[in-house]
Amino acid sequence: MSEFILANEPAIRILGFVSVLCVMAVWEILATRRPQTIKRSVRWPGNLAIVVLDTLAVRLLFPLAAVGAALFASEHGWGLLNLVSMPGWVTVVLAILLLDLAIYFQHRIFHAVPWLWRLHRMHHADLEFDVTTGLRFHPFEILLSMAIKMAVVVIIGAPALAVVVFEVLLNATSLFNHGNVRLPQRVDRWLRLLLVTPDMHRVHHSAIQRETDSNFGFSVPWWDRLFRTYRAQPEKGHLGMTIGIEDFRTEHDLRLDQMLIQPFRHTERPPKPIGPHHDTGAV
Template identity: 65%
Template sequence: MTDLLLANEPLIRLGFFLGILLAMALWEVAAPRRRREIPRLLRWSNNLGIVIVDTLLVRLTFPIVAVALAVIAEERGWGLFNAFETHAWVAFIVSMLALDLAIYLQHVMFHAVPALWRLHRMHHADLEFDVTTGLRFHPVEILLSMAIKLAVVVALGPPAVAVLVFEVLLNATAMFNHSNVRIPAGIDRILRLVVVTPDMHRVHHSIHPSETNSNFGFNLPWWDRLLGTYRPQPREGHEAMTIGIEQFRTRRDLWLDRMLIQPLIGRASNYPINRERNGDKQ
């Protein structure tokens, strides 16, 4: 079964990607959380365009991806779980938690270092918040993220199946928690105990730096609560809050060519965590 999953990794990931994207897009039409102001054609064509660029660059830059590296690590005895005998289920669960914590810490780092924020702010510069926002990352950030993930895999030595399941879940939850969908408040309170919900993550896309620098989790909500970066609601409410950052607020900034050069334009702004802004201190 394991060999079958790993042999079909690209098809599995593509199938889940397209299925979740379609499901969330339909949900957004049926029960939107916020009113849409910008035509989907403009945002979706460019946000999905960046996905194609990212995918091609990763495949060209890295001869192997995380799942394949996990297989190699197991064969050669690299990493913690391959150096010490561990029950399969313990290795699987701990690997999932460790990989998710690594993604959380990486996300915080991209907000803390001004040079990295220049790359990451392209994700935040989207003027609306929907399922495609969860796919909108600068290619250089994607390459750095992949390098970090590969380093974690080598150090940890997680089961290859755990890496595959984590990759699929991370992609699925990123699309889910960026979606413009309405979930009843009572259900949202329960869901956000175990998964990052759209209402929880939307706070992270507020124009206010103190809100942007909160709710860093993509998959599990526990790290934000444990490490003090959790904020339950935006100060202006979900319908009235302004999405994005102070820079790049025109529709022309949503075009693919402008997104690619955003790291080179202007200052790193006041959003990095290690800076304070009058009236909106961290």
């Protein structure tokens, strides 16, 4: 199975991405969580174009990307997991969890360090919250994130199979938890014990900074709970909350060219300490 996955990695990535994107787009039509005032025809061209640019940039500068780093580390016996003997499946699961934990802390740092926030804020500047928001990352942030991921892969000695599975899961969960979809409250309450749900992650896209600086997890909610960055609900409720950033609130800001120059535009957002906060609201 592992040989099949590695041999068909590009096809698996594309199939997984397109499938989840289409499912979430249809789900948003059938069970919308929040009414949207800005049409998809205004927002989606830029959001979809940016993911194409991101993909081209990564393939150009990092042809082998994180999987190549994993293969290189394995060949040279580098990394923590290459120094201990464990069943293969245990190594894969442990590597996936460590990679997810690294992404959690990377996300927090990108909020706390001003120049990193300049790169990351484009993701938060979307004026609506739906599946394409999960694709909206500046190419500079994507390239820096890939470099960090490759370093983490080598340090922990993640197997190539774990890297592929992790990246497919990360893409799928990012599309899912950015979905403008409605889940029954009981389902959401139980599901968010295992996965980051759309209602949980939507809090992170609030225009209120103390809410923006919470719920950093993409895949599993455990890190936010463990490190006390979990916030159950937005103060104004999911229908009353404001999505986005105060500095970028026009449809003009949603254009691709404006998205690309956002890191170079000045704003007054102060840096936020990385310390924990107290939970608010019910689970």
